[in-house]
Amino acid sequence: MVQFNLPANSKVEKGKYYKDNTGSKNIRKVNVYRWDPSKNENPRLDTYEVDMDNCSSKVLDVLNKIKNEIDPSVAYRRSCAHGVCGSCAMNMNGKNGLACTKAHSELDGDIDIYPLPHLKVLKDLIGDLSTLYKQYESVEPWLKTSKVNHKENIQTKDDRAKLDGLYECIMCACCSTSCPSYWWNGEKYLGPAVLLQAYRWIIDSRDEDRKERLKKVADELKLYRCHTILNCTNACPKGLNPAKAIAEIKKMLATA
Amino acid sequence: MENNNPLSPHIQIYNWHISSLVSISHRVTGIINFFTITLIGLWIASLLLGEQNYAFTSLFLTSFFGKFACLGIIWSFTFQIFSEIRHLIMDLGYGFEQKTTQITGLIVLIGPFPTTILIFLIGQHLL
Numbered sequence: 179m180v181q182f183n184l185p186a187n188s189k190v191e192k193g194k195y196y197k198d199n200t201g202s203k204n205i206r207k208v209n210v211y212r213w214d215p216s217k218n219e220n221p222r223l224d225t226y227e228v229d230m231d232n233c234s235s236k237v238l239d240v241l242n243k244i245k246n247e248i249d250p251s252v253a254y255r256r257s258c259a260h261g262v263c264g265s266c267a268m269n270m271n272g273k274n275g276l277a278c279t280k281a282h283s284e285l286d287g288d289i290d291i292y293p294l295p296h297l298k299v300l301k302d303l304i305g306d307l308s309t310l311y312k313q314y315e316s317v318e319p320w321l322k323t324s325k326v327n328h329k330e331n332i333q334t335k336d337d338r339a340k341l342d343g344l345y346e347c348i349m350c351a352c353c354s355t356s357c358p359s360y361w362w363n364g365e366k367y368l369g370p371a372v373l374l375q376a377y378r379w380i381i382d383s384r385d386e387d388r389k390e391r392l393k394k395v396a397d398e399l400k401l402y403r404c405h406t407i408l409n410c411t412n413a414c415p416k417g418l419n420p421a422k423a424i425a426e427i428k429k430m431l432a433t434a
Numbered sequence: 435m436e437n438n439n440p441l442s443p444h445i446q447i448y449n450w451h452i453s454s455l456v457s458i459s460h461r462v463t464g465i466i467n468f469f470t471i472t473l474i475g476l477w478i479a480s481l482l483l484g485e486q487n488y489a490f491t492s493l494f495l496t497s498f499f500g501k502f503a504c505l506g507i508i509w510s511f512t513f514q515i516f517s518e519i520r521h522l523i524m525d526l527g528y529g530f531e532q533k534t535t536q537i538t539g540l541i542v543l544i545g546p547f548p549t550t551i552l553i554f555l556i557g558q559h560l561l
Contacts, residue, residue: 187441221440272449277527295444298437305442358454361444406524408453408535422530429527
């Protein structure tokens, strides 16, 4: 049976309140999910008053400002800050996205920042994605070909175009962790991110393992737990469409 | 070793989208329909037991509560039909663009209400 409630040790409690000390008139409240693995406490929601007059445009800038100027103990992943690495994926005001490409002006009211949903938390905003990486490995995301020539492996323009909307995926996990099916069956269902990657290799004209790949993914739990809820497509910060990729796999299996 | 780290909040914090609302309503109406069809089957079977049983069911169905239940059932069935048509089109690989899913989702969410009224009116005039 699916567990809708959070386990007792995961209930979010009220946290500390950090009052603004800059005297700014343009204050915004930012609520951040906090959990410290070195303490035996429940997660809490800390509130920071942030001076928005001296803050750049993205949610990541807000977090950096908090970390630099208010509370250096906040932990979160970030690297490129340009929507390319996918490190700063998190849940902002109830929707997954990349903190570095999400403008805080697009969010209404107080800003609520949580880690990606339904993951084991490692610290503060950092979730444990090891299951997802294992599943990614299971689809063998590399080219399988018998050709051993040392020249280019040529593809027609049309075949190359089939990879558009797939190769851009940065594996930030925004889609998979937005998917209720993945929340309830995360161990068995591969989830949108991994299935989009699986489709990327299935559809690649240079890959010779298409049949095997399809056979491997054709599973009641691995694939067909997708009920086209479409949270994945709504969440994708790169504007890709994992739901369509999954539908294409289902279609290939049905018409094969 | 058991992982005792907390689980990050999920359904508690995640926003509802049109498409996720359609999906959960599809499931709920599916369960309602499953029981409804069973009940309709039992009702028809009870006819075989004689006029009295028919009169009893009829009394229930023409009562205010019975009519309300009937309307609910019609809504639930029409919702399934709308949603299934959307699913069929999607299974063919169409209608996955964000805008399209929102429009078709809205049609599925709103459409069953006028359809229910229409079926109710048709039923009233035929009887």
